[in-house]
Amino acid sequence: MIDQLQKSIIEYDVESAKKIAEKMVKAGIDPIKAVNEGIAPAAKIVGDKFEKGEYFLPEVLLASEAMKAAVDILLAKSEARARQEIESKRLGKVVIATVKGDIHDIGKTILALLLEVNNFEVYDLGRDVDSMAIIQKANEVNADIIALSALMSTTRGAQKEVIDLLEGMGKRDRFIVMIGGGSVDDEWFRKTRADGWAENAAEAVELAKKLVAERR
Numbered sequence: 001m002i003d004q005l006q007k008s009i010i011e012y013d014v015e016s017a018k019k020i021a022e023k024m025v026k027a028g029i030d031p032i033k034a035v036n037e038g039i040a041p042a043a044k045i046v047g048d049k050f051e052k053g054e055y056f057l058p059e060v061l062l063a064s065e066a067m068k069a070a071v072d073i074l075l076a077k078s079e080a081r082a083r084q085e086i087e088s089k090r091l092g093k094v095v096i097a098t099v100k101g102d103i104h105d106i107g108k109t110i111l112a113l114l115l116e117v118n119n120f121e122v123y124d125l126g127r128d129v130d131s132m133a134i135i136q137k138a139n140e141v142n143a144d145i146i147a148l149s150a151l152m153s154t155t156r157g158a159q160k161e162v163i164d165l166l167e168g169m170g171k172r173d174r175f176i177v178m179i180g181g182g183s184v185d186d187e188w189f190r191k192t193r194a195d196g197w198a199e200n201a202a203e204a205v206e207l208a209k210k211l212v213a214e215r216r
Helices: 002-010 014-027 031-051 057-076 080-088 106-117 131-141 157-168 186-192 201-215
Strands: 092-098 120-124 145-149 176-180 196-198
Touching (some): 002 031, 002 057, 014 031, 014 057, 031 057, 057 106, 092 106, 092 131, 092 201, 145 201, 157 176, 176 201
Parallel strands (some): 092 145, 145 176, 176 196
């Protein structure tokens, strides 16, 4: 059943993932074993396939939905100890948004999904999000990372605005701030004083892992 669960996620079959997870619960299979040996390896394979160009946004979206549905079913019937152990495997919490004034969100959406399948807890605020609303959400969920996307050079100033606001509030050191999007380059990254930037979603996932590991 663990192999079947892994296969259902890789093949982005949401309904199959749900049914298999329910069977596993009835069979008394350890949910921690199911996550570690079934879901986690499947998530890595999905991420690798996207990076290689074998999967695109729709496939990653469905695979992420299948993974989350299976985890929810496994956790719902688990003992508190098992739930805590599964949650402890999370690499960190990410609040992600396309900044104020910018309505482009495909790249941001792809990154949010890849972060999820790589075991981050993700809060996707969408597009055209006010800087203070991003900070408030990061405070609310005790985020590790704030990830800011801006496609246009006319909107990227909002990335720096978030960092300036955090500094003014005395909270800059509380969060890792990552930036990205079509308007971002190394020169702009240095001006913003962000903690990191990446040219694409796959690189951003690896950067997030690295920055969280360094912080801890």
